[in-house]
Amino acid sequence: MLLMKRLLCLLASLCLSLHADMSVSTDFEGGNAEVVKLNQTTKTLRIRPELHEGRGWPCWWYFQLDGLQLGERITLEVEAQTKPFREKQVLAAAWCQPKHAWLSTDGETWSPSDEGTRTKDKVMIYQIQVAAPQMRVAWGPPFVPADAERLLAEIAKRLPESQRFELAKTRHGHAVNGIRIGDANAPHQVWIGARHHAWETGGSQVGRGFIRWYASEEAKALRNQTCLHYIPIMDVDNVVLGAGGKEAEPRDHNRDWADVPIYPEVAAAQGMISDIHRKRGLDAYIDLHNPGANDPVFFFGPFAFERMSGIQQRNYSRWLELASAHITTPRPVEPKYRYANYVTTEEERGRMSSGWVRNHTGDFTISVTLETGWNSPLMSVEGYSNIGAGLGRTLRDYLAENPRQH
Template sequence: MHSSLLLFLLTLTAHAELRVLSGFEGGNAEVVKLDQVTRTLRIMPALHEGRGWPCWWSFKLDGITVGEEFTLEVQAQTKPYREKAVLAAAWCQPKHAWISVDGQTWTPSAKGTLSADKVMSYTIKAAATQMSLAWGPPFVPSDADKLLADIAAKLPEAKRFELAKTRGGRAVQGIRIGAENAAHQVWIGSRQHAWEAGGSQVGRGFITWYASNGAKELRAKTCLHYIPIMDVDNAAIGAGGKEATPRDHNRDWAAEPIYPEVAAAQRMIRDIHAKHGLDVFIDLHNPGSDDPIFFFGPFAFERMTGIQQRNYQRWIDLAAASIIEPLNVQPKYRFATYVTSEEERGRMSSGWVRANTGDATISVTLETGWNSSLMSVEGYGKVGAGLGRTLATYIQENPRRE
């Protein structure tokens, strides 16, 4: 018998056949090759036509032998996601793959190695016969439902609501905590770009802190409106969402939005501000692969005066003192200079909110860098708790004071 055939047969006898499973909520993986002998799997994020960047991946690997080492390789999707644009590999190649044996607890792999032909390889030791692997710790619509249910059960004053039904018929869920006519009003939302699961993880850390005894005084004077996932349709199917056709959620804050959930958010924010005044709007995102934790601020920041300038400056100062784990937030605002037209800036959520509220309102985007082993569920949660402490001090000082 030929030696290579003998090796193949012996390998099949020693190991079960590896299988890739991605047909679950938030699942995404296109198998490029699967070598049963060398136990090497190469995947790329599957492309969902018109659904934005192919960068998110999440799947289960079945048929592993406990204790064996296998290799996961990740390459960029080769097809264009929009017109002739092919997404750069860095967006789908974190330094660490994230691994779970129960779908709840996620740990980083050893650091991957990048080849000359831009393939990232991770060597992983199997801890179970089936393991979940992902770009980062996932947060899917069912996680949002459970989180909101837990918060509502803990706080009698919390009221769940449905912001809208998506174009795909899915519910975009939210929760309101506090009296509707409270002295201060806050809106915090995540995942206008579906691939940015870390934004929802930061949101989970924030809302968990907000429901704790440490936030009791803040809750007594504030009405919080919280949305864990805006782009539910793409989060549910594992699509990227960013630069979707004809536009993504964070470019849809126009006079006539495409997405029902964006239109509903606009109506609610207008109503809140007209009746009570809106103090704080925060949009939670993940940035580029080499970016730290930072806030995008308003382009006009350097020209601001009076209460507007005071509030934006005080917010970034407080954030720098409070968001210190697992990494410090940058102490100065960044500005989205890659957005070059005023028209497009006006269709971004933070810009739209600034244009439709008042001088006392701050509207910012928190970008939490993801490409680090520190950005576990717990690490993201610490950023969210720091955000909560920032908000507590900011509201305590009364941003509406003259």
């Protein structure tokens, strides 16, 4: 009897210790973490973003923890990838070390951890309070193809007149999907999309806020006058892989808008935009990015803005005035354009999506990128979403004034 008791005790403690083991997995869309060390006793996990060679910046990380005990505290340490991502360039640690790690117990709602602390040797340390046996932890609120699929299905259901389409199959066979809302011959034509840079998930979060607003009652009059094309994720291959995408080899998606693009989805977008412009004229092209840690919300405008005159100058100016009135929360949009002056040659400027669209459309077309920063708990799913709704209201008022009239 005593022996039996002892055996049971032993079994129970074995089970407990087995049960208490924490494990890390990344085998899902967007998953990325190279485990540097994992101490089961102190519950300390150190990771770095895994490098996918030739696939751009190693900055994004996203993983699942299993075997967690309610009430315990995990220490997450994040260090930079030490291998070069391109030639001899090694990415600075700050890009993979947001102030807050983002946590989810259901994979859908995301909240920031307490603010991390950065050590002298450039390791970011976050304390994570366990809220469920299984948790997901990420660099920022993720947005992967499964989210895009859910969103497109939701919008298609709400607006039965809309039409889902496959823009292209990527080089790795993934579908790049979009939705068209409105009559192809509508008086106004708009193209909006996100994730030319795979890790810039906030761009897709803004896009989701925008398209949900666009499908709402408030946007009904706008929808009646407009044909909108919306692409939630451009660089699907790198998003699936959890790779950064930016500065991929030989060039990333937002430098691929050349005469002969490398990526089928870029070629397909060029084809569709050219068609739209030829048939009905394109009013607005809006590309959503999310690059700078502490950037405000702002638009990159056309390099030649200062030298513009007439209808071009009027439209770009008016766009920004209206954006200032409508994009106010969680941070107001800057009332002046910025310019991507770090891109120095005309040739490279022409290979950026916004530049290509400017060079292939009309004098009434505006082509802008909306940039949001990420290093703040304000830049949450809800925060980005509010910016997207503000963008929608900007578009509504802008088109209502008919930017085509001279």
